Amino acid sequence: MKFYSFFNNKKAYMCELMNNHLHFSCRKALEPCCSANVGPAFVKNLSQKESIMDFVKTKKKYIKMLQKGDIPYECKDCVHLKIYEKVNDFRIKKITLNHYTQCNCACIYCTQGNRTLEKIKEDENKPVLFDVLKFINELYDNNLIDTENLYIDFQGGNISCLKNHEEIIKTFLTRGVGTIYIPTNNIVYMPVIENLLRMKKGEVCTALDSGCKETYFKIKQVDKYDKSIENLKRYINAAGNDSIIVKYIIVHDYNDNIEEFKLFLDKMIEINIKIIVIDIDYRDIIDNSFKIPKHYYDIVNYAKKICREHNMDIGIPPYTESVLKRGYSVK
C-alpha cells in the first residue's frame, strides 16, 4: 500500500516543516521545505518589494488545508506528513539558505549542478538570487522567529563564495539564533567560522570523500585535499573538535572501496576528528532503483567498528539508513 493511500480517509494532518521552516531556494523563491524528492507544498516567488507576510499568508492557507484533510499533490507520499496534533507555535525555527550556487570546486555529484570547472567560472560573478536579509529582518521585526532555538543551515553553493555571508551571520548573531550549521568544502579558511565555533554557536560539516589527493581530485575536480585538511586542523586547534563533522559520500566507481575508506579514516584519527558521517550519493539512491552492493556494507561496518574503538561518533542520515536497511544486492 502506498503511504498516500493510508491518508485517503480525510483525517487532519500537519507538517512540522510547514509550521516552522523557511527555505530560500535556488528557484528564487520562498518555500516551506526543501526535501530532496517530494514537495515543496508551494513555491512563493516574492519580489524585493513584497513582504514576508505574503509568504506567511500562503503558509497559513496550506496549514488549514492539511488540517481539513486536504493533502496538496506535492506533499503526497512525504514522510513529513503527520496526523494532526494541536500546535500553537508557528514561528520560524529553521531557515535553510539555498539562494546561491557559487562554489570554488566542482564535485561530480553536486546537486547544485556545478559539475564543470567552466560552470564554476561562469557562476563566479553572477549575483545571488535575492536579498534574503530583507525577509529575515522582517521576520524578526514581526516576532515570527524563535530566536532561542533558531537553526540556520547554509546550503547553497559554498559559503566562502557568498559575498555578504558575514553580514548575514552578523544579523543572526545580533538578532538571536541558536545554531548556525555550515556545510563547506573547507577550501578557504574563514575566521567567521572559527568565531562561531569558539562561541559554541556553529557546526561545520565537510565532505572530504577521500583519503588521498588523487581521489579527492577526481571527485572535486580541484587539487585542494591538503588545504582542506590543513583548514580542519586550524579550526580544531582554535576551537576544539566538538562541532566539526567530516563526511564521506560513497560515490560509485570513485571512492567505493575499502582501501580508500581506510586511508580516510586513518587521516581522521590522525587529525583528531570526532564525528564522521557516511552517506551514499543521492543520485544513486533517490529513486530506490540502485541496488546497494555488498562492499558498501563492508565500508559502513568497518567504519562502525573503528569508530567504536576510537570513541568517535558516526552518523548516517535517516534516508540513507533506510536505504541501507533494504539489504544488499548480490547481482
Ligand SMILES: C[S@@+](CC[C@H](N)C(=O)[O-])C[C@H]1O[C@@H](n2cnc3c(N)ncnc32)[C@H](O)[C@@H]1O
Ligand atoms: C550542495 S552542498 C552546499 C554546501 C557546501 N558547498 C558543501 O558541499 O558542503 C550541501 C550538502 O549537500 C551534499 N551533497 C551534494 N550533492 C550530493 C549528492 N549527490 N549526494 C550526497 N550528498 C550530496 C554536500 O555534501 C553538502 O553537505
Ligand code: SF4
Ligand atoms: S509534507 Fe513534505 S512536501 Fe509537504 S510541505 Fe511538508 S515537508 Fe514539504
Ligand code: SF4
Ligand atoms: S562543495 Fe558543495 S556546492 Fe560545491 S560542488 Fe561540492 S557539493 Fe556542490
